[in-house]
Amino acid sequence: MNKIVFITGASKGFGRLWAEALLKRGDKVAATARNIAALENLKDKYGDQILPIILDVNNRAEVFEVTQQIVKHFGRIDVLINNAGYGLFGTTEETTEQQAREQMETNFFGSLWVAQAVLPVMRKQGSGHIIQISSFLGLTTLPLLGLYNASKFAVEGLIETIGSETAHLGIKTSLIEPNGFATDWAGASAVQTTSDIEDYNPVRAAFNESGENPDTWGKPEATVKPILELIDNQNPPQRLLLGKIAYHTINEAYLKRLTDIQEWKEVSISAHGH
Structure with a gap:
């Protein structure tokens, strides 16, 4: 049975890759992003199978409106892939208040707003699968990614809790925890703090050296089969x-x-x- 999948952050990286894989096998995809120009060729190729929609997950009202637009268009939402997010690189001490708040706003609160918008739909259906893109840095930490680590630790607790609250309603949750992959997550999509404090130079040097090993970075296309297998599994982890x-x-x-x-x-x- 073909599925209706709602993907956030679908214009590039994992979101784009998985959207195309789902469309290729016949699923229908609501692909959202702040810039949907990159999805035009998928629309040309797959027509009504894909619904590209502009969405800023930081805007809670917009998230709810877009979710209802998806339901009106496709009739239901079987799977949510909550993928929108970015990396903030730099030491914790050098992170500004604005950078810290923006990191949590997108990575944590954006995920919360989308989950809250989709849950009423899935409750009414009596079924659904929320797949949250977290990180292995939601389970351990690396230096120079303090706020990113914290945002993913928070997301882990959020989605695990939703899973315990909704299991009796037929709603399943899964957390995806990738290591680094050769997407633009650490490139154009990333934000960098200042790096003026010389005491942290050894930490920065070690971090940069570790990233120079090509074996550190996974191949994004290798994730397609595992994601499709996860979506199709009746008892997902x-x-x-x-x-x-x-x-x-x-x-x-x-x-x-x-x-x-x-x-x-x-x-x-x-x-x-006692």
Whole structure:
């Protein structure tokens, strides 16, 4: 059965790649972005299968209006791929208030507004799948990405909670946690803080050196099959790591967390008081 999929941030990167893959196999896609000019060739090729709509996820009222427009056009929303977001690079100390607020506004609040807009639709249907693009940096951290890390940690808690609140209504949630991929996420789409404090130069140098290894960056096209498999699965996982860096990094991080938890078990239990 063909699905109706609502994708935010669909003009480039993962959003564009997955939208095209869904259209190619016969699904219908509501593709939203702040600039939909990049979707014109998909509209030419797939016609009524795709509904390109301008959307700024930071505008809550606009998010609700666009969601209703999608329902009116296609009749339902089977899958939401909440993909809009960007990276903010730089040390935490050097991040301005405006940069911090804008990062949270798009990555966290934008995701919240879209989820809130889609949930009434899915509740009425008695079915739906919310797929939230997070990051492996929603489960661990890297230096120079403090606010990005924080936004994704927040998104993780948000979507996991929605999943626990809506499971009895037939609504499923999944968090996608990619490592770095060769999209423009770290390029044109990224925002950079100032870097005037020399004390952080060693951290910046190490970070830049790690990014020079081509093996660090996954191939975006390799994510298509896993995403389609996730969408088609009747019992999708709550979390899906994408990429070998993500898998090995998170596996190691969680093993260390469990070790620390066990080592401090008696102290933790004694803190309960009875």
